[in-house]
Amino acid sequence: MSGFRAVERRALLGLLLGGALGGCVSGLSKPAPEKRQYVLTATRPGREAPPANSLVLLIRRFTIDPAYQERGIVTRTDPVSVSSDFYNEFFIDPAQLISGQVTAWLAASGLFSEVVGSTSALQPTHVLEGHVVKLYGDLSGAPAAVLELQLLLLDVRGGGNRVLLHPDLERHEPVAGREPAALVQGWNKALSESLAAFEQSLRAVVR
Numbered sequence: 001m002s003g004f005r006a007v008e009r010r011a012l013l014g015l016l017l018g019g020a021l022g023g024c025v026s027g028l029s030k031p032a033p034e035k036r037q038y039v040l041t042a043t044r045p046g047r048e049a050p051p052a053n054s055l056v057l058l059i060r061r062f063t064i065d066p067a068y069q070e071r072g073i074v075t076r077t078d079p080v081s082v083s084s085d086f087y088n089e090f091f092i093d094p095a096q097l098i099s100g101q102v103t104a105w106l107a108a109s110g111l112f113s114e115v116v117g118s119t120s121a122l123q124p125t126h127v128l129e130g131h132v133v134k135l136y137g138d139l140s141g142a143p144a145a146v147l148e149l150q151l152l153l154l155d156v157r158g159g160g161n162r163v164l165l166h167p168d169l170e171r172h173e174p175v176a177g178r179e180p181a182a183l184v185q186g187w188n189k190a191l192s193e194s195l196a197a198f199e200q201s202l203r204a205v206v207r
Contacts, residue, residue, distance in 0.1 A: 040188060047110075052113075058118065058122075060128065072085050075137040075139050076136055078140050088180035101191060106202075134148035149170075165205060
């Protein structure tokens, strides 16, 4: 009989310990943060009518500095510290996002009859290459979205490679907060301003 009671006591103790441990584990466990994805958008004010010329602009896929080529949003808190956010990232490769926005912007500029990518069979008259030098959130002081683009416009008519433009477009756009969404809004504004300036330069050289 005493043996039976001992077994009962051990079983009860096991149940109590199991419940206590279960409560501790459930109290310590937290749901994983939700992953968020962002896109970059450059909004051009209006769309110009296609011109009556035969100019074809080929936009090659942009390259990007290795420090910013991953999809995680990069921030800096001082000149030597860089972090990439696992839970807040671009929807696709950021260089591809930016080249897509450049293509859409220039297609709406009315400067070229066609704006195409590398897979097009059309013979280009002009070629645009781009490199993303910087793409990060500066959180070392007042938060800012930093974007730097290097562009190269070539006139390739007649088999040549004449350089028409080679600007370095850098923007430090102040933003309202340190959150990823605020940085993305800042990059969108910086990209729009950069492309507006580039389009203005294009109008002086594209004929």
